[in-house]
Amino acid sequence: MAIEFRSVSKRFADGTLAVDDFSLVMPAHKTTVLVGSSGCGKTTLLRMINRLVEPTSGVIAIDDEPISGRDPVKLRRGIGYVLQNAGLLPHFTVIDNIATVPVLSGVARKTAHERALELMDVVGLDRSLAERYPSQLSGGQQQRVGVARGLAVDPNILLMDEPFGAVDPIVRKELQTETLRLQRELDKTIVFVTHDVDEAFLLGDQVVILQEGAHIAQVGTPDEIIENPASDFVASFIGAEKGARALRRKETPRGAVVVDESGRTQGVLVEDAS
Numbered sequence: 001m002a003i004e005f006r007s008v009s010k011r012f013a014d015g016t017l018a019v020d021d022f023s024l025v026m027p028a029h030k031t032t033v034l035v036g037s038s039g040c041g042k043t044t045l046l047r048m049i050n051r052l053v054e055p056t057s058g059v060i061a062i063d064d065e066p067i068s069g070r071d072p073v074k075l076r077r078g079i080g081y082v083l084q085n086a087g088l089l090p091h092f093t094v095i096d097n098i099a100t101v102p103v104l105s106g107v108a109r110k111t112a113h114e115r116a117l118e119l120m121d122v123v124g125l126d127r128s129l130a131e132r133y134p135s136q137l138s139g140g141q142q143q144r145v146g147v148a149r150g151l152a153v154d155p156n157i158l159l160m161d162e163p164f165g166a167v168d169p170i171v172r173k174e175l176q177t178e179t180l181r182l183q184r185e186l187d188k189t190i191v192f193v194t195h196d197v198d199e200a201f202l203l204g205d206q207v208v209i210l211q212e213g214a215h216i217a218q219v220g221t222p223d224e225i226i227e228n229p230a231s232d233f234v235a236s237f238i239g240a241e242k243g244a245r246a247l248r249r250k251e252t253p254r255g256a257v258v259v260d261e262s263g264r265t266q267g268v269l270v271e272d273a274s
C-alpha cells in the first residue's frame with residue numbers, strides 16, 4: 001500500500017510548526033526511512049499516518065484514499081507500530097503482549113496465542129520465552145517482542161519509530177540484519193524513523209533526509225544520495241567525506257585495494273566485469 005503526503009503541515013497548539021508543507025510518496029512494498037536530527041518532525045510525520053496526530057492542513061492518502069475519512073481505530077488495526085523501548089505492557093507476558101491487539105479486535109484468544117507463537121519464530125525469539133514478563137528479557141529480546149506485536153495484526157503497513165535506539169551497538173546490528181530479512185520475507189510497506197544515517201542507508205529503499213520543519217533536504221536511494229548529495233548540508237549530515245564513507249584507493253603489489261579514513265583496508269578493488 002502506497003502512502004502519500006500532499007502538502008501536509010502540522011502546527012501544535014503551542015504554535016510549534018513541526019511539519020511545514022511536506023509532500024512525498026512512500027511506495028508500496030518498499031522501506032522509506034525518515035532521517036534527521038532531533039526535533040525535525042520525524043515522529044510527527046509517522047504519527048500522522050496512523051492518526052495519532054492530525055494534520056493542520058493537507059492530505060494523507062493510503063492507496064489514494066484520504067485517511068481523514070477512515071475510522072482511526074480501524075485504521076490503526078491495519079497498521080503495525082513499533083516504538084523505541086518496545087512499548088511493552090509490563091504486567092503482560094510476552095505472548096499476551098504480542099496477542100493484545102488481535103484479541104481486542106475480536107480474534108479468539110487461543111487463535112491469537114497460536115499466531116503469537118508463530119510470530120515469535122518469525123522475529124527469532126525462542127518460544128520458551130512466551131510466558132516471561134518484559135522485565136525478564138534483554139533489551140534486544142524486548143525489541144523483537146515489539147516487532148512481533150507490530151506484525152500481529154498482519155498489517156500491510158509497518159511504522160517503526162527509532163525501534164533500535166535503546167539497544168547496544170552489537171544487538172542493534174543483529175536487529176538491523178533481522179529487519180532486512182523480514183523486509184524480504186514479509187514485503188510490507190515500511191516507514192522507519194531514525195537519526196542514524198548508517199541505519200537509514202542500510203535499511204532504506206528510499207531515504208528522506210529532513211531538516212527542521214520536516215523540510216526535505218534530499219530524497220533518493222542510498223546510492224543516489226551518497227553519490228550526489230544535493231547540498232553541503234546533506235554532504236555534511238551523511239558524513240560523505242569522513243568516517244566509513246570516505247574510502248581511498250591504495251596500490252599494493254597485487255593490485256588496488258580500498259582503505260578507510262584510518263587507513264584500514266576494507267576490500268579489494270576489482271574491475272567491473274561489464
Ligand SMILES: Nc1ncnc2c1ncn2[C@@H]1O[C@H](COP(=O)(O)OP(=O)(O)OP(=O)(O)O)[C@@H](O)[C@H]1O
Nearest residue numbers: 012014016018037038039040041042043044045195
Ligand atoms: N504535542 C506537542 N506539542 C508541541 N510541540 C510538539 C509536540 N510534539 C512535538 N512537538 C514539537 O514538534 C517538533 C517535531 O517533533 P518530533 O517529535 O516530530 O521530532 P523528531 O524528529 O521525531 O525528534 P526526535 O528525533 O527527538 O524524536 C519539535 O520541535 C517538538 O518539540
